[in-house]
Amino acid sequence: MKKIILSLSALCMVAFTSCKEDATSKIKSENVSQAAERDAVAGDFPVLTFDKKEHDFGEIENGTPVSTVFTYTNTGNAPLVITNIKSTCGCTVPQDWSKEPLAPGASSKFSVDFNGKGSPGSATSKTVTITANTEAGTETVKIKAFIKGGAGIPATSTAAVKSSTQPGHEGHNHD
Template identity: 60%
Template sequence: MKKILVVLSAICLVSFTSCKQNAAKKIDAANLSAAAERDAVASKFPVMQFDQTEYDFGEIEKGKPVETTFSYKNTGDAPLVITDIKTSCGCTVPQNWSRDPLAPGESGQFTVRYNASGMNKITKTITVTANTEKGKEVVKITAFVKPEDTNS
C-alpha cells in the first residue's frame, strides 16, 4: 500500500512540474505588453469636480418653483460620460446635461428644478451616475419652504 502511495505521489509531482514548465513556455511577450498597456489605460478615470456640491435656495414660498445650475469640470485623465442623473424625489427634476463625452479639462453643467413642495427645511439629493472611479457623485439642494401666502 505504501509503495502505491509513493508511486502515485511521484506521478503527480512529475505531471504538475511538467505542466508548469509548459505554461511558462506559452507566455507571449507581445501579449504580456499588450495586457500591461490595457491595464494602465483601464486605471485612468475621469474626475468630476463640482464648483459647489450643495446649493441653498434660502427661504422660498411653497408652490413657487426654483432652479439652480451645478457646474463641473473633468479634472481626470479620461473622457467623462454621464449616463444618468436621479433625484431623491419627484419634486426635484434634473435637466440639460450632456450625454456626450467630456474630455479632460473641459467643463459642463446641469440644471436642477425644485417645485417647492414640502414644508420647513428640505434637503434633496441629486445622484449623478458617471464613469468616474466611484461611479456615482452626489450634490444637494436645500431650502426653507414657507407656507403659501393665503392673504393674496
C-alpha cells in the same frame, strides 16, 4: 466499472504528460507589454469635480418653482460618461446633461428644478445622484431651501418660525 475508472485514469495520465512544452515559452513579450499598458490605462478613471456640491435657494414662498445649474469638470485621465441623474423625489427634476463623453479637462453642466413645495416654516433638502463611470460609480449634489408663507403662516412671520424651528429639523425631507 473498473474498466471505466482505469480508462479515465489512463486518459488523465496521457493528458498531463503530453504537454512537454513549458508554458512560459509560449508567452510573447509583446503581449506582456500590451497587457501592462492596458492594465495601466484601466486604472485611470474620470473624476467628477463640481463648482459647488450644494445649492441653497434660501427662503422661498411655498409653491414657488426655482432652478439652479451645477457645473462640473472632468479632472480625471479618462473620458467621463454620465448615464443618469436623478433625485430622491418627483419635486426635484435634474435635466439638460450631456450623454456624450466628456474629455479630461472639459466642463459641462446640468440644471435642477425644484417645485418649491413643502411644509411652510420648514427647511427642506433634496439629494441629486449622478451615475457616471467614475471610480465610485455615483456622485451626489444637494439643494436646500427654507419654505415660507402659505397655509396660515404669513410671509412676514417666517423669521420667527425659522428661529423657533428645532435644530436638525428637516421638515419636508424625502431623503
